[in-house]
Amino acid sequence: MNLIEVMDRFPDQESCIEHLERVRWAGTPVCLHCSSKHIKPKKEDGVGRVGRWHCKDCNASFKVTSGTVFHGTKIELQKWFLAIALLTNAKKSLSSCQLARDLDLNQKTAWYILTRIRAEMAHKVNSILLQGIIEADETFIGGKPRKENKKEDREPAPRGRGTSKLPVIGAVERDGNVVAKVIDTISGRTILDFIQSVVNIKESKLMTDEFPAYRQFATQMRHEVINHQEQYVEGDKHTNTIEGFWSLLKKAFYGSHHHYSVEYTPLYVFQRCYVYNNRHLETIFSKLINNSMILPNKEAIV
């Protein structure tokens, strides 16, 4: 959904609240504390609908946004919806400064919104279990974007394993989903932990390069190794899909003049995974909102 469509469909706070109530409760609102259906809207004070409900059984009051990505927010929901549309449509990165300008927010608020939405995306990516032919690989990301004509940039930059950039490990299904995350260090242990947590080992075949840390998988699951010293593709033996994802990730990461902090990078990697996994979906905006209402990300709510 583009910005004009969001503004047409959700012109005010009330239309946003009604949409979320429809998605979360499908026409039958229930108490979020005791699941009772004996609830009624609380009286509003005339400043427009706040969307607070009261439960006659347990006497609690709550809003449709409780426990979701929008939990406790004082910012208009329309701005949240616009931020989600901007973030899911962004080909490159979206900084909090840019979002602040676009939505007339202060930078701190824009940063908060972006972080919450990215945490929601991270939650969805983290709940995926990959299956089938899985390509796994690692890469490095980070540092400032290169500026031309600076002496230090003419020095050859260190590349590959052994650099000071942040290590990222990823696994991808052919024609399917990707899961990638920033890890502390690349080792046999961290690679094993990652693959075991995101891949259905019994039902999958792993494709990797000849990096020694992958040798341990020979006894764990079906595993094919492509020796990049010799050739890059041998029948269906290749790691082109994960390498394609790395190139998308880096293009987006370095495509903005913003400087990315180390703390920011892990959520950013999850965001790119989320957008990649929904690349064929025209309704990625609605999907994010709907999923966040149906399966609230409790861990992300502080």
Ligand SMILES: [Zn+2]
């Ligand atoms: Zn109740």
